[in-house]
Amino acid sequence: MTSNEIKNTNDSDSKKKNVSKTIQQENQAKVFLKSIRVSPIKLNLVVSPIRGERVEKAISYLSFSNKRIAIQVKKALQSAIANAENNHQLDVDKLYISEISVGKDVVMKRFRARARGRGAKILKPFSNLTIKLKEREKEIIKNNNKKNMIKKNTKEDLQKGELKNGTKS
Numbered sequence: 001m002t003s004n005e006i007k008n009t010n011d012s013d014s015k016k017k018n019v020s021k022t023i024q025q026e027n028q029a030k031v032f033l034k035s036i037r038v039s040p041i042k043l044n045l046v047v048s049p050i051r052g053e054r055v056e057k058a059i060s061y062l063s064f065s066n067k068r069i070a071i072q073v074k075k076a077l078q079s080a081i082a083n084a085e086n087n088h089q090l091d092v093d094k095l096y097i098s099e100i101s102v103g104k105d106v107v108m109k110r111f112r113a114r115a116r117g118r119g120a121k122i123l124k125p126f127s128n129l130t131i132k133l134k135e136r137e138k139e140i141i142k143n144n145n146k147k148n149m150i151k152k153n154t155k156e157d158l159q160k161g162e163l164k165n166g167t168k169s
Contacts, residue, residue: 028098029084033076033129035105038069040127044102046070047129055081055095055133073129080131090135098134102127 036043046067050058055077062074077097084090105126111119 029080029133031080031131035126039125040102043127080133084133094135095133099132101130
């Protein structure tokens with residue numbers, strides 16, 4: 001063997017090791033839907049509100065959505081949850097949607113007969129959907145209730161003579 005052949009075999013081994021490390025580090029569940037009969041723009045309208053959300057909240061949003069395609073997105077999300085639970089042993093309660101992307105697929109081209117022997121073009125687009133779920137290490141609790149931070153004058157405080165700034169009258 002020449003020195004170039006030895007270097008090439010070592011490079012291919014190192015590439016294989018790097019790939020396996022990235023797969024082990026990325027502890028995520030993934031599902032890919034191909035050729036969904038809806039335009040990517042319409043699919044993105046359904047998908048964008050659930051980006052980064054917890055799985056339970058996303059399922060409830062999709063359950064009550066009026067859009068036709070929300071049913072298929074919900075089934076895909078439930079499939080990703082099942083993959084996470086069975087294949088990757090992730091905790092379902094800590095799952096969130098880390099990435100959800102919509103892409104173009106094929107476009108069926110049809111025509112409709114119009115006046116004077118002409119035809120109008122009809123495009124029927126298809127799209128792809130990728131959902132990736134990850135497990136959150138720490139649960140982030142959002143406190144949007146600013147009323148808890150503001151001290152209110154209660155009847156007891158007014159009877160004691162205390163005001164908001166803590167002084168007595």
